[in-house]
Amino acid sequence: xxxxxxxxxxxxxxxxxxxxxxxxxxxxxxxxxxxxxxxxxxxxxxxxxxxxxxxxxxxxxxxxxxxxxxxxxxxxxxxxxxxxxxxxxxxxxxxxxxxxxxxxxxxxxxxxxxxxxxxxxxxxxxxxxxxxxxxxxxxxxxxxxxxxxxxxxxxxxxxxxxxxxxxxxxxxxxxxxxxxxxxxxxxxxxxxxxxxxxxxxxxxxxxxxxxxxxxxxxxxxxxxxxxxxxxxxx
Amino acid sequence: xxxxxxxxxxxxxxxxxxxxxxxxxxxxxxxxxxxxxxxxxxxxxxxxxxxxxxxxxxxxxxxxxxxxxxxxxxxxxxxxxxxxxxxxxxxxxxxxxxxxxxxxxxxxxxxxxxxxxxxxxxxxxxxxxxxxxxxxxxxxxxxxxxxxxxxxxxxxxxxxxxxxxxxxxxxxxxxxxxxxxxxxxxxxxxxxxxxxxxxxxxxxxxxxxxxxxxxxxxxxxxxxxxxxxxxxxx
DNA sequence: TAGTGGTCTAGACCACGCA
DNA sequence: GCGTGGTCTAGACCACTAC
Numbered sequence: 137x138x139x140x141x142x143x144x145x146x147x148x149x150x151x152x153x154x155x156x157x158x159x160x161x162x163x164x165x166x167x168x169x170x171x172x173x174x175x176x177x178x179x180x181x182x183x184x185x186x187x188x189x190x191x192x193x194x195x196x197x198x199x200x201x202x203x204x205x206x207x208x209x210x211x212x213x214x215x216x217x218x219x220x221x222x223x224x225x226x227x228x229x230x231x232x233x234x235x236x237x238x239x240x241x242x243x244x245x246x247x248x249x250x251x252x253x254x255x256x257x258x259x260x261x262x263x264x265x266x267x268x269x270x271x272x273x274x275x276x277x278x279x280x281x282x283x284x285x286x287x288x289x290x291x292x293x294x295x296x297x298x299x300x301x302x303x304x305x306x307x308x309x310x311x312x313x314x315x316x317x318x319x320x321x322x323x324x325x326x327x328x329x330x331x332x333x334x335x336x337x338x339x340x341x342x343x344x345x346x347x348x349x350x351x352x353x354x355x356x357x358x359x360x361x362x363x364x365x366x367x368x369x370x
Numbered sequence: 371x372x373x374x375x376x377x378x379x380x381x382x383x384x385x386x387x388x389x390x391x392x393x394x395x396x397x398x399x400x401x402x403x404x405x406x407x408x409x410x411x412x413x414x415x416x417x418x419x420x421x422x423x424x425x426x427x428x429x430x431x432x433x434x435x436x437x438x439x440x441x442x443x444x445x446x447x448x449x450x451x452x453x454x455x456x457x458x459x460x461x462x463x464x465x466x467x468x469x470x471x472x473x474x475x476x477x478x479x480x481x482x483x484x485x486x487x488x489x490x491x492x493x494x495x496x497x498x499x500x501x502x503x504x505x506x507x508x509x510x511x512x513x514x515x516x517x518x519x520x521x522x523x524x525x526x527x528x529x530x531x532x533x534x535x536x537x538x539x540x541x542x543x544x545x546x547x548x549x550x551x552x553x554x555x556x557x558x559x560x561x562x563x564x565x566x567x568x569x570x571x572x573x574x575x576x577x578x579x580x581x582x583x584x585x586x587x588x589x590x591x592x593x594x595x596x597x598x599x600x601x602x603x604x
Numbered sequence: 605t606a607g608t609g610g611t612c613t614a615g616a617c618c619a620c621g622c623a
Numbered sequence: 624g625c626g627t628g629g630t631c632t633a634g635a636c637c638a639c640t641a642c
Contacts, residue, residue, distance in 0.1 A: 140630060166608065177632045182609085190424065191604050198609045199639035216603055222548065309604070314456065316598035317551035317569040335551040335569035340598075364550035364574075367601050369450055370425050370543070374611060400627065411613045416628085432628045433620035 141176055145184035148174065150193065153204050154346040156305050163201030164194065193309060193346070207307060209295040216297075216311055219266065219358060220366040227363065229264040229272065233327075234292060236260050236285060241277075248342065248353050249279050258285045260292065263327045266363060270328040274356040282306075282351055300352075306345045308352075314340040315365050324357045337365060375410055379418035382408065384427065387438050388580040390539050397435030398428065427543060427580070441541060443529040450531075450545055453500065453592060454600040461597065463498040463506065467561075468526060470494050470519060475511075482576065482587050483513050492519045494526065497561045500597060504562040508590040516540075516585055534586075540579045542586075548574040549599050558591045571599060 138144070149170075152158045164170070167185065171178040185202055188194040192215065195203045205211060213228065220226055240254035251257065260276040276296065278285065283304055285292075292299065300306040319333040330336070337358040345351050358365075372378070383404075386392050398404070401419065405412040419436055422428040426449065429437045439445060453461055474488035485491065494510040510530065512519065517538055519526075526533065534540040553567040564570070571592040579585050592599075 142630075163608090168608095179633080180631060183630085185609090196609065197640085199607080199641080201608060218603070220548075224546075224548075311603045312458075313601050313603060314454075314458075314598045315549050315571070315600075316594035317571040317592075318594070319569050335553050337549070337551040337571075358551075360550035360552070364548045365599075366549075367547050369452070369545045369547060376611080397627090402627095413614080414612060417611085419628090430628065431621085433622080433626080435627060 142180050142183040142187070145170075145174060145176060145181060146187055149184060149188060150346050153193070153307065154305075158204045160204050160301055160307065161206035163203050166201065191309075205307070207295065207297040207301040209298065212295045212297050216308070218313070218365045218367060219272075219363055222362050222364065224366060227266045229266055230268075232263040232265055232270055234260065234262040236292065238280075245277055245353060249277065249350060251279055251281075256280060258283075260285075260296070270359075271363065272356055272358045273324045273327045274354055276352060276354040278352050282349070296352075306351055308343050309346045309348075311341050311343045313365075316340075318357075320357065320359075328357075328359050330359050334359070336360065339365065376414050376417040376421070379404075379408060379410060379415060380421055383418060383422060384580055387427070387541065388539075392438045394438050394535055394541065395440035397437050400435065425543075439541070441529065441531040441535040443532065446529045446531050450542070452547070452599045452601060453506075453597055456596050456598065458600060461500045463500055464502075466497040466499055466504055468494065468496040470526065472514075479511055479587060483511065483584060485513055485515075490514060492517075494519075494530070504593075505597065506590055506592045507558045507561045508588055510586060510588040512586050516583070530586075540585055542577050543580045543582075545575050545577045547599075550574075552591075554591065554593075562591075562593050564593050568593070570594065573599065 149164070158164055165173070167178045167181045170181045174181070185194060185196065189196050192205065195205050197203065217229065237259055238256050239259050241249065241251050241257045243253050245257065246253040246255065249257065258278050258280050262274050263270055264272050266272065283300060283306065297308050300308065316338050317335055318338045320330055320336045322332050324336065325332040325334065337360050339356045339358065341354045341356070342350055343352040383398070392398055399407070401412045401415045404415045408415070419428060419430065423430050426439065429439050431437065447462065451463065455461060471493055472490050473493050475483065475485050475491045477487050479491065480487040480489065483491070492512050492514050496508050497504055498506050500506065517534060517540065531542050534542065550572050551569055552572045554564055554570045556566050558570065559566040559568065571594050573590045573592065575588045575590070576584055577586040
């Protein structure tokens with residue numbers, strides 16, 4: 137049995153976003169235009185667009201159109217940055233330092249990123265502040281085969297997802313977080329000025345693009361003094 | 371400007387679930403029956419039901435009907451228990467001990483539960499195992515004015531949300547989690563057999579019913595050895 | 605004013621679960 | 624076979640945005 141029409145339409149639209157037929161920040165064709173082109177009714181296109189909007193893969197604005205989302209810093213913050221104050225107040229991370237280098241893939245990351253053990257991986261290590269104090273160290277690992285990067289030298293844009301989208305037309309569509317508690321390793325403790333072995337949050341994140349491909353994995357350590365990972369369950 | 375019809379219908383249906391007109395585990399009237407009764411088209415009822423289904427407030431089953439969800443143990447696990455293994459494997463908590471008592475509301479909880487400081491609150495302290503080892507201690511706080519409980523004595527059902535729904539017709543509709551890392555307090559360390567001050571996850575949860583009222587707040591400590599809090603962001 | 609998405613309706617047919 | 628929700632269509636009108 138074939139998939140329902142509106143899901144077929146959905147996949148077509150996702151493919152067009154993934155391949156660059158539609159461009160981030162730009163409107164998609166109108167519902168009627170898509171319906172005419174794809175030989176379905178406008179209601180079916182609407183249903184496909186509604187499912188995409190529910191997954192934050194498009195943004196609908198009455199009177200304006202349906203837009204492919206742009207990976208702005210604001211969007212990354214709102215959608216993917218989950219750290220807040222104890223009362224839910226939103227926090228803004230401020231970059232302190234950043235270091236790009238290449239390393240052989242550690243065993244526990246190689247399988248996650250589907251590369252051979254010891255294959256070269258790019259590692260971005262950065263320290264950021266929350267509430268004017270250093271609070272997090274992150275290691276971001278990417279496969280240079282998917283996302284080439286200046287291994288040394290050229291500065292990196294503030295929001296990485298913006299870079300992925302602009303330079304490589306890779307849009308982050310979904311992230312899986314795994315949150316645990318651990319004792320701060322020495323390099324983390326030193327970077328964010330806390331005692332070694334102090335309790336810290338460790339957030340492991342796998343980020344996937346529109347085609348479902350894993351494009352980045354990161355390990356973020358957070359000092360959780362009046363700060364925590366917030367999420368709503370329904 | 372009035373709210374759209376389908377949102378008005380949505381609120382009516384929520385109210386009927388909250389007041390017991392619809393019963394957990396039972397089907398709602400069919401789309402056509404509701405449409406006829408509420409003087410709207412079947413399509414409008416469908417849209418209202420779709421938004422409810424998206425929030426897990428009803429369950430739709432083709433050929434059977436649309437059901438008000440029952441707060442079963444399985445459902446509580448699947449929907450609200452976020453702890454998994456490092457590879458995402460789901461874990462099942464096994465009760466080890468449970469203790470019900472009454473305490474004056476601590477300051478930091480009184481405001482959250484909207485009761486006076488030192489007003490009597492019921493506290494359920496329980497210890498549970500994951501993978502056959504004690505792994506979590508939880509303190510669950512409720513206002514006896516909302517959810518009366520046998521302060522001492524009578525045993526409690528395994529799944530608390532089941533009890534809320536069966537005995538008081540209160541369905542949990544939404545939960546807000548705030549996850550941080552902390553050093554294990556003495557009573558936690560002792561209960562789950564880890565060294566005092568070992569890093570543990572602390573999950574603070576506020577749970578709301580169908581009317582948006584906060585009915586429970588809990589603080590859960592987890593030993594995160596190969597275990598973590600998992601969530602997908604879109 | 606023109607064009608977009610948002611709401612609402614009406615009706616047809618399909619897929620599923622059960623008696 | 625019957626009743627349920629699921630899909631698909633067609634068309635009308637509203638609300639918002641830009642020009």
